[in-house]
Amino acid sequence: MTFLDSIDQPTLLIDEDIARQNIRRMMDRALKNRVAFRPHFKTHQSLVVGEWLRQAGVERITVSSVEMAEYFAQHGWHDMTIAFPLNIRQTERLRKLTEQTRLGVLVENPEGVDCLSALSDCKVDVWVKVDVGNLRTGLDWKDTRGISDLCEHIQKNHELQLNGLLTHSGHTYKAPDVEAVCAIFREGIDRLCTLRDNLAKQGFSGLKISVGDTPGCSLCEDWSGADEVRPGNFIFYDAQQFTAGVCRFEDIAAAVACPVVAKHEGRHEVILYGGAIHLSKDHQLINGEKSFGLPCFNEGDRWGRPIEGAVVRGLSQEHGVVSVPGKAFDRIMIGDLLFIIPAHSCLTVQVLRKYHTLDGMEISTLNQ
Amino acid sequence: MTFLDSIDQPTLLIDEDIARQNIRRMMDRALKNRVAFRPHFKTHQSLVVGEWLRQAGVERITVSSVEMAEYFAQHGWHDMTIAFPLNIRQTERLRKLTEQTRLGVLVENPEGVDCLSALSDCKVDVWVKVDVGNLRTGLDWKDTRGISDLCEHIQKNHELQLNGLLTHSGHTYKAPDVEAVCAIFREGIDRLCTLRDNLAKQGFSGLKISVGDTPGCSLCEDWSGADEVRPGNFIFYDAQQFTAGVCRFEDIAAAVACPVVAKHEGRHEVILYGGAIHLSKDHQLINGEKSFGLPCFNEGDRWGRPIEGAVVRGLSQEHGVVSVPGKAFDRIMIGDLLFIIPAHSCLTVQVLRKYHTLDGMEISTLNQ
Numbered sequence: 001m002t003f004l005d006s007i008d009q010p011t012l013l014i015d016e017d018i019a020r021q022n023i024r025r026m027m028d029r030a031l032k033n034r035v036a037f038r039p040h041f042k043t044h045q046s047l048v049v050g051e052w053l054r055q056a057g058v059e060r061i062t063v064s065s066v067e068m069a070e071y072f073a074q075h076g077w078h079d080m081t082i083a084f085p086l087n088i089r090q091t092e093r094l095r096k097l098t099e100q101t102r103l104g105v106l107v108e109n110p111e112g113v114d115c116l117s118a119l120s121d122c123k124v125d126v127w128v129k130v131d132v133g134n135l136r137t138g139l140d141w142k143d144t145r146g147i148s149d150l151c152e153h154i155q156k157n158h159e160l161q162l163n164g165l166l167t168h169s170g171h172t173y174k175a176p177d178v179e180a181v182c183a184i185f186r187e188g189i190d191r192l193c194t195l196r197d198n199l200a201k202q203g204f205s206g207l208k209i210s211v212g213d214t215p216g217c218s219l220c221e222d223w224s225g226a227d228e229v230r231p232g233n234f235i236f237y238d239a240q241q242f243t244a245g246v247c248r249f250e251d252i253a254a255a256v257a258c259p260v261v262a263k264h265e266g267r268h269e270v271i272l273y274g275g276a277i278h279l280s281k282d283h284q285l286i287n288g289e290k291s292f293g294l295p296c297f298n299e300g301d302r303w304g305r306p307i308e309g310a311v312v313r314g315l316s317q318e319h320g321v322v323s324v325p326g327k328a329f330d331r332i333m334i335g336d337l338l339f340i341i342p343a344h345s346c347l348t349v350q351v352l353r354k355y356h357t358l359d360g361m362e363i364s365t366l367n368q
Numbered sequence: 369m370t371f372l373d374s375i376d377q378p379t380l381l382i383d384e385d386i387a388r389q390n391i392r393r394m395m396d397r398a399l400k401n402r403v404a405f406r407p408h409f410k411t412h413q414s415l416v417v418g419e420w421l422r423q424a425g426v427e428r429i430t431v432s433s434v435e436m437a438e439y440f441a442q443h444g445w446h447d448m449t450i451a452f453p454l455n456i457r458q459t460e461r462l463r464k465l466t467e468q469t470r471l472g473v474l475v476e477n478p479e480g481v482d483c484l485s486a487l488s489d490c491k492v493d494v495w496v497k498v499d500v501g502n503l504r505t506g507l508d509w510k511d512t513r514g515i516s517d518l519c520e521h522i523q524k525n526h527e528l529q530l531n532g533l534l535t536h537s538g539h540t541y542k543a544p545d546v547e548a549v550c551a552i553f554r555e556g557i558d559r560l561c562t563l564r565d566n567l568a569k570q571g572f573s574g575l576k577i578s579v580g581d582t583p584g585c586s587l588c589e590d591w592s593g594a595d596e597v598r599p600g601n602f603i604f605y606d607a608q609q610f611t612a613g614v615c616r617f618e619d620i621a622a623a624v625a626c627p628v629v630a631k632h633e634g635r636h637e638v639i640l641y642g643g644a645i646h647l648s649k650d651h652q653l654i655n656g657e658k659s660f661g662l663p664c665f666n667e668g669d670r671w672g673r674p675i676e677g678a679v680v681r682g683l684s685q686e687h688g689v690v691s692v693p694g695k696a697f698d699r700i701m702i703g704d705l706l707f708i709i710p711a712h713s714c715l716t717v718q719v720l721r722k723y724h725t726l727d728g729m730e731i732s733t734l735n736q
């Protein structure tokens with residue numbers, strides 16, 4: 001019995017070879033651009049995959065929560081940035097973390113700085129979070145006064161190391177094409193560079209610039225000005241990244257194997273055991289149609305190419321409804337596995353909490 | 369320090385009194401209508417909340433997966449229906465379950481029946497899943513031939529008990545108003561009754577009818593014809609049910625407490641520690657605007673009324689972006705807790721995997 005034969009419920013599969021290739025490729029791009037590589041661990045959330053990154057030379061990482069920082073700090077990672085606005089309700093946990101790891105935090109308001117200042121003898125690298133157009137978090141890049149005031153506030157406390165300016169150009173995820181992604185990526189770096197130069201004139205010297213979103217880091221060749229990148233999704237990619245042209249189909253390292261439980265001939269629809277609690281409710285467009293992932297047949301011991309015209313048109317808690325046009329529908333039998341490339345692999349990892357390599361090795365995550 | 373003061377990350381709170389009221393009210397409705405009550409456990413997924421139901425007199429339950437059935441069977445529940453199409457890859461696990469519990473399963477194709485037949489000495493209650501208009505799973509209610517063929521197929525095997533016809537009118541969730549919900553609920557029961565009467569003429573006697581969706585069971589007074597109902601969401605309700613008019617605001621028993629980490633004066637937006645991995649990506653409309661839940665201030669030791677005009681306009685993995693118009697914005701301070709009534713409480717329970725009562729008791733679920 002093969003590993004695929006043994007699968008009886010929705011199971012996230014990772015192609016280790018592809019994931020390792022993705023790591024090497026991004027690492028090479030960072031080296032070529034002479035930029036520090038601090039990959040985001042929020043996508044894979046796993047110690048095992050963390051080791052794949054360590055073997056490729058990664059020592060500094062990014063995490064998205066204090067909880068995730070604690071998990072990796074307890075397991076041998078000693079240099080991390082929490083890429084989320086400082087939460088003043090968690091300062092005591094931050095203090096404890098600094099005993100285990102070199103810690104970078106993001107601030108965007110005086111309340112955050114004050115709470116760090118209240119922790120005596122606690123060395124922290126502080127990044128000022130800047131919003132270069134994503135309209136989520138960070139001080140608006142145009143608010144030069146607010147940014148320099150905050151830098152001053154940080155430098156007043158000698159335990160705090162003002163590291164530099166950090167942004168996440170998350171709006172590249174919504175960019176219509178490759179050119180638009182590159183334009184947003186460059187614009188973000190340029191805006192931070194201008195800010196840095198102005199701050200240098202005010203006496204804030206040596207500030208670094210940290211950027212990093214998977215679309216920008218995957219597609220853009222000109223990284224000049226950046227000191228550090230922090231992509232995360234690139235390790236597995238997903239259907240959103242593929243349909244946006246950020247990666248090739250053969251770069252996708254993740255798919256959820258789902259048992260077929262029913263077929264509806266009249267509607268040309270297949271019902272999968274695989275719903276919102278397995279795939280998450282993120283979606284993308286396939287030829288203008290909303291789809292919760294990209295359906296594929298298997299090919300040998302893994303998934304093959306996408307089924308032409310097929311979409312995951314609906315998800316409920318446990319069910320996936322897959323519309324399969326043409327003759328492909330007839331190939332599908334009850335009890336088969338279909339493979340769904342997740343729309344957004346980060347959230348799929350989060351909901352399923354564990355995954356398997358193609359040879360059946362189970363990989364647990366922070367949440368398992 | 370109160371329990372709320374101790375919260376430092378997104379935390380799902382359950383108001384036990386309200387949940388118990390919701391249980392009693394639904395139980396009373398079932399009693400009044402002389403219909404068996406087999407509540408769905410996929411919303412709360414918890415042994416503790418299961419006991420609240422047991423204390424109210426519940427003995428028969430519905431679950432949505434074999435995994436969930438195994439969990440509750442191991443913990444004292446001995447009569448359950450798995451309301452998901454039989455997955456022929458899990459027949460061995462089904463067989464083991466029948467050693468622990470009286471088990472109901474749903475079939476909609478001969479493959480499912482055949483796989484049950486292959487399990488010798490395995491007594492199972494079999495429901496024929498019928499689609500009365502939801503277009504997800506089940507044999508089309510108009511396919512009378514297909515339905516009677518399947519009944520015949522089931523009765524050929526003497527170990528299998530043909531229980532009756534089961535449906536889920538999930539399309540009530542999308543109904544525009546209360547009248548439409550009731551019309552769909554009645555239509556579903558009526559369609560099954562017609563089918564049952566026809567099947568009786570063909571010699572399939574004593575078939576039962578099982579229905580049950582929270583909107584229909586909450587709003588409709590005429591349950592005649594149904595033998596069993598299986599609502600689940602009613603125990604906590606959520607923002608979708610409230611905005612659809614299915615429940616009153618004071619019937620909602622679940623909210624996620626989220627720390628405020630940033631304020632953006634210019635955009636009148638607040639950033640919460642509370643994202644897709646805490647709330648799930650389900651959403652509803654508030655005055656025509658898409659919102660990932662319903663933002664509320666606190667009031668004493670719990671959440672209060674919704675903040676007028678406020679919406680959760682965006683969620684990323686860890687962040688929630690809340691738009692707060694008017695003076696309410698000025699009341700919010702960094703470090704405060706905001707409470708988000710989840711758009712869909714079932715998925716929020718699933719992503720957070722545990723919750724707390726208002727006095728701080730931790731309640732674990734199947735997935736923790």
